[in-house]
Amino acid sequence: MxxxxxxxxxxxxxxxxxxxxxxxxxxxxxxxxxxxxxxxxxxxxxxxxxxxxxxxxxxxxxxxxxxxxxxxxxxxxxxxxxxxxxxxxxxxxxxxxxxxxxxxxxxxxxxxxxxxxLAGLSKAERRQFIILMQKVIETSRNRVSHAS
Amino acid sequence: MxxxxxxxxxxxxxxxxxxxxxxxxxxxxxxxxxxxxxxxxxxxxxxxxxxxxxxxxxxxxxxxxxxxxxxxxxxxxxxxxxxxxxxxxxxxxxxxxxxxxxxxxxxxxxxxxxxxxLAGLSKAERRQFIILMQKVIETSRNRVSHAS
DNA sequence: ATTTATTACATAGCAAGCTATTCAAGTGAT
DNA sequence: ATCACTTGAATAGCTTGCTATGTAATAAAT
Missing domain, CATH: 1.10.10.10 (Winged helix-like DNA-binding domain superfamily/Winged helix DNA-binding domain)
Known part of the structure; x- marks a missing residue:
């Protein structure tokens, strides 16, 4: 694949x-x-x-x-x-x-x-979009702070 | 606000x-x-x-x-x-x-x-991430083709 | 056949991002 | 007081993205 x-x-x-x-x-x-x-x-x-x-x-x-x-x-x-x-x-x-x-x-x-x-997304999807981005940023923030 | x-x-x-x-x-x-x-x-x-x-x-x-x-x-x-x-x-x-x-x-x-x-996301959230990105790209693709 | 338009690519010049390095101003240790 | 360390900012040099414009080759129109 x-x-x-x-x-x-x-x-x-x-x-x-x-x-x-x-x-x-x-x-x-x-x-x-x-x-x-x-x-x-x-x-x-x-x-x-x-x-x-x-x-x-x-x-x-x-x-x-x-x-x-x-x-x-x-x-x-x-x-x-x-x-x-x-x-x-x-x-x-x-x-x-x-x-x-x-x-x-x-x-x-x-x-x-x-x-x-975001016009193609539903209200729920737009909310989910924001949440997912925030989570990814948070994951990265934690990783970086551990590394230092 | x-x-x-x-x-x-x-x-x-x-x-x-x-x-x-x-x-x-x-x-x-x-x-x-x-x-x-x-x-x-x-x-x-x-x-x-x-x-x-x-x-x-x-x-x-x-x-x-x-x-x-x-x-x-x-x-x-x-x-x-x-x-x-x-x-x-x-x-x-x-x-x-x-x-x-x-x-x-x-x-x-x-x-x-x-x-x-994406380690901080669940399997479902990772799938959702992909779907949302695809939808946004699709929305943009349609808009652009209409404009020309 | 010549002119015109279109198409494929290149170039110029800029913004926004990065790493690596330098420099100057403060802080601490002796 | 001096020397070393840390901290805040600047600079050099690069990639990746963009718009605008130029150029050469092909296609279309007359």
């Missing part, structure tokens, strides 16, 4: 992630933001002035990836960074005013993408 | 895809292959000598992405490309001998990744 990619969780989930990414990208492009910045914005909308380290911990993105994403965001005028007074190593990240006001539109876009991409 | 990223299908599925990618990457690295080439290899192991166009259609990857992936594969000695006799536009892609022999090891790696990443 041969390996069938359309029965492989890893293959399928990569495909699905690209579908979501594509949908989100086209919907937030008018706002002047991109998919990589979106999770960062979500955190900052909730808590402005986080450090890079805090963003890395909350978003499970590698530090180097975060540094690059923040550099692009600063370049594009979405955030400003300034050194912490008490600790010269840490950079605090602050939203620029007009970005703080984009919250509603951005959230609407994200909810639209979720709804339309 | 605020938007919660850990309840957002798009956010979660991106995270899960990165977990799978990481797991696969470390397991196939010893074989000298990377995650982007893996789907291409799956197709060629089944049908050697496909054209770039056929790979694009079967893997739902953009043509430009495929061209770049194939260029890397050729550079790394995984494939050779040659022009089709009947149609000067098409490139046929052929596996190099030692890559053809990697099938068993590569499939074993993929199955391991799937098993260990």
């Amino acid at each position: 041969t390996f069938k990619k359309n029965q492989s969780a890893g293959y399928l989930v990569n495909h699905v992630a690209r579908i979501f990414a594509h949908g989100l990208a086209e919907r937030i492009k008018p706002l002047g933001i991109t998919i990589g910045t979106f999770p960062v914005l979500l955190e900052l909308w909730e808590t402005d002035g986080l450090t890079q380290k805090q963003l890395v911990d909350r978003l499970q993105i590698e530090q180097a990836t975060m540094a690059n994403t923040l550099a692009r965001m600063e370049r594009d005028g979405l955030i400003i960074r300034n050194k912490d007074k008490n600790d010269g190593r840490v950079q605090r990240i602050w939203l620029v005013e007009h970005v703080r006001e984009m919250y509603d539109a951005a959230i609407a876009a994200a909810m639209e993408v979720n709804a339309s991409t | 605020t938007f919660k990223k850990n309840q957002s299908a798009g956010y979660l599925v991106n995270h899960v895809a990165r977990i799978f990618a990481h797991g696969l990457a470390e397991r196939i690295k010893p074989l000298g292959i990377t995650i982007g080439t893996f789907p291409v290899l799956l197709e060629l192991w089944e049908t050697d000598g496909l054209t770039q166009k056929q790979l694009v259609d079967r893997l739902q990857i953009e043509q430009a992405t495929m061209a770049n992936t194939l260029a890397r594969m050729e550079r790394d000695g995984l494939i050779i490309r040659n022009k089709d006799k009947n149609d000067g536009r098409v490139q046929r892609i052929w596996l190099v001998e030692h890559v053809r022999e990697m099938y068993d090891a590569a499939i074993a790696a993929a199955m391991e990744v799937n098993a260990s990443t």
